[in-house]
Each structure stands twice: as structure tokens, then as C-alpha cells.
Amino acid sequence: MKADKRFLNQPLDFWANIKLISQKAGYTDTKTKQVKIHTLEEIKAVYESNNLDCSKVIDKNNKFTALGNLIIAYLQHRSDVLRLQVEPNLMKLAEAKKTFEALKKKLKPTCPLPLNKQKGDKAGYAYLTGIVNMIIEANSRGFDCNYDPKELTAFTQNKFPVRTLSRRVDGAFPNVINPIAIWEIKEYYFTTTFGSRVADGVYETWLDGLELREVKDNLKIHVEHFLIIDDHFTWWTKGRSYLCRIIDMLHMGILTEALFGKEVVTQLPVIVQGWTKQAKKKAP
Numbered sequence: 001m002k003a004d005k006r007f008l009n010q011p012l013d014f015w016a017n018i019k020l021i022s023q024k025a026g027y028t029d030t031k032t033k034q035v036k037i038h039t040l041e042e043i044k045a046v047y048e049s050n051n052l053d054c055s056k057v058i059d060k061n062n063k064f065t066a067l068g069n070l071i072i073a074y075l076q077h078r079s080d081v082l083r084l085q086v087e088p089n090l091m092k093l094a095e096a097k098k099t100f101e102a103l104k105k106k107l108k109p110t111c112p113l114p115l116n117k118q119k120g121d122k123a124g125y126a127y128l129t130g131i132v133n134m135i136i137e138a139n140s141r142g143f144d145c146n147y148d149p150k151e152l153t154a155f156t157q158n159k160f161p162v163r164t165l166s167r168r169v170d171g172a173f174p175n176v177i178n179p180i181a182i183w184e185i186k187e188y189y190f191t192t193t194f195g196s197r198v199a200d201g202v203y204e205t206w207l208d209g210l211e212l213r214e215v216k217d218n219l220k221i222h223v224e225h226f227l228i229i230d231d232h233f234t235w236w237t238k239g240r241s242y243l244c245r246i247i248d249m250l251h252m253g254i255l256t257e258a259l260f261g262k263e264v265v266t267q268l269p270v271i272v273q274g275w276t277k278q279a280k281k282k283a284p
Contacts, residue, residue: 001085001258001267007074007251015252017057017071021046027241035079035240037072040064078247086243089261090232093189096127099265103134111137112147118190128187128230129170131264136173139272143279149176155221162219165211167204173275180278181224181256181271184208188231194238202242202249209254224256224275228264235260 021038024046029036040058047054057068064072091099104113113130116123133147153165153176172179186201205227215221227246229235235243249255259267 001081001250001260001263002256003251003253004077004081007070007077008253010070010251014067014070015248017067018074018248020050020052021071021075022241022244024050027244035082035244037075037079040068043068043071074251078244081247082240082243086247086260087232087236089263090236091230091261092232093127096131096187096189096230096261097124099262100125100127100130103131103265107134107138109134109137111145114148116190122190126187127189128228128264129185132171132183132185132228132268135264135268136171136272139269139276140173141273141276143276144174146172146174146176146179151176153177153179153182155215155219157219163211163215165208167208169208173272174279178221179223180275180282181226182208182212183226183228186227186229188234191231191234194234194242198234198239199242202245206249206254209249213253224271225254226257226259226271227255228259230261230264232261 021043022036025038025042026036028034040062044054044058044062046052047057055065057065057071059065103109111133113133114126116126118124136145136147148170149168149172151168153169153172154161155163155178169176169182170185171183173181176182184201184205186198188198191198209225212223212225215223227249229246246255246258250258257267257271
């Protein structure tokens, strides 16, 4: 999923208001269980109850201003894409396993297929990570890929280190040094609750994106940044508010794209082919 261009490059005060409204008036409707599209009255109540001025959002005639209309348009868009695109693409364990096994049989991969960290009957392959790795290998046209970096992502200029990110990422193409793309994978097929570990994964990706933005702004080095997630129960049943945050990240320019479940199979091949074109241009 790519961002809707209408909402890209919005100032930080736009996102401050999106976050305020979402936090105070709720991300989801407790009755319908759907992502909320807030009414004028709900939004006005948020500002008034927190002793804040809403005149830039709602005018003296009790109508939305241009900013207010943009906020409502974004909240509508966020709700629509989550309901119509994200939720249908999130897989459950059985479907993820079936997809993994079908790709493994078809592609006969030589790339790493890591195991999950479960024990007993739950032990096995990390299905989403395996799917990602196989698709990258099948479409990378012989270029290297670091499927499991054991070091920090770093950037050099004239063979001199100029930036190093704070965290190790889940994958880098073609390498962790001066990558074309990096990604984070969050699969939770065996999770029964939405705990801090899942939430922290979203904020870790946010940190990566902010550091990459600094690299782009000050060093003019652009790196594609992806968040790849799956499990219907964890993200949709338990974590819709964090799906909202991911859509926000996407439109704030923190992410290049977010891939949800089955989107990996349909969208990642095209994405990887784009990486290989960039790699060919950079090749000596």
C-alpha cells in the first residue's frame, strides 16, 4: 500500500490534530468495531474538553474550515483503506502456512527460511518472513540481499562513514551498507493478546523512518523503507488503533510502503524489480 498523495507533505500540525482527535475521541467505534470517522460534534468536543481552540478546524458558523475538511477527508480515507484493503489482506495462520508451502514448492528457494521462536506443536517456519525472502530471491535477478542483517544499517560517502541507524533491521537490499531498501517484518500468528512487544514494533519502525528522513534531508540519500505485517487476529481484532498509526506513518512519509499479509505476494515482486533497476544503475 502506498500513501494517498492528497495527504502527503502535510505540516506537522496537521498530524498533531489527527493524533489528538484519534486519541481523545477514539480510533474505533466500540459498537460497530470499525475505525471511526469522527463527527463535527465529536471533534469540537475534543477541543473544548481540553481547553483548546478549534477555530482553525471549525469556524464560527459551526462548519468545517478547509483544514477541517482535509482532516475529515483523511479520517475517511484511513477508515476506508483499513476496512476495504488492509483487513481483507491480513491472513490467519492456516492461510499463511498454505501460502508459504505453495511458494516453497514452486520456487525451490536457496535463501534463508528462518524458524519461528515457538515451542512444541507451534514450532516451525516463520511463514511471513519466509514468504518475503522467497519472493525477493525470485525477483532480485542475481543481486545480493541481506536477509538477516547482524549489524546496523550505515551510510558512507567517498568511503567514509557518515550515518549509522540506531537499530538492526530485518532485511536490506542489496546490503546493510548503503542499502537501496530496508524492511521490518512483524508476524504474530501465535499471539493471543496485543501486548507492548507488538506496539513497540510500530514505534521502532517509526524511529527508523525518522532517521532515514534525516539522511535524505541532509545527505540527499534516499532509501526505500517498508513495514511488512500479518496476522488477522493480532492486527485487526486486537490492534486496529495501531493499524491507524501505520497508515499515519505511511502518509507522514515515514514509510515508503506498508505491506499487509497477502499484499506481499501481489505487490512485493514489482517492488523488488524496482530495486534491481536501481542496483543496475549503481553497478560499476
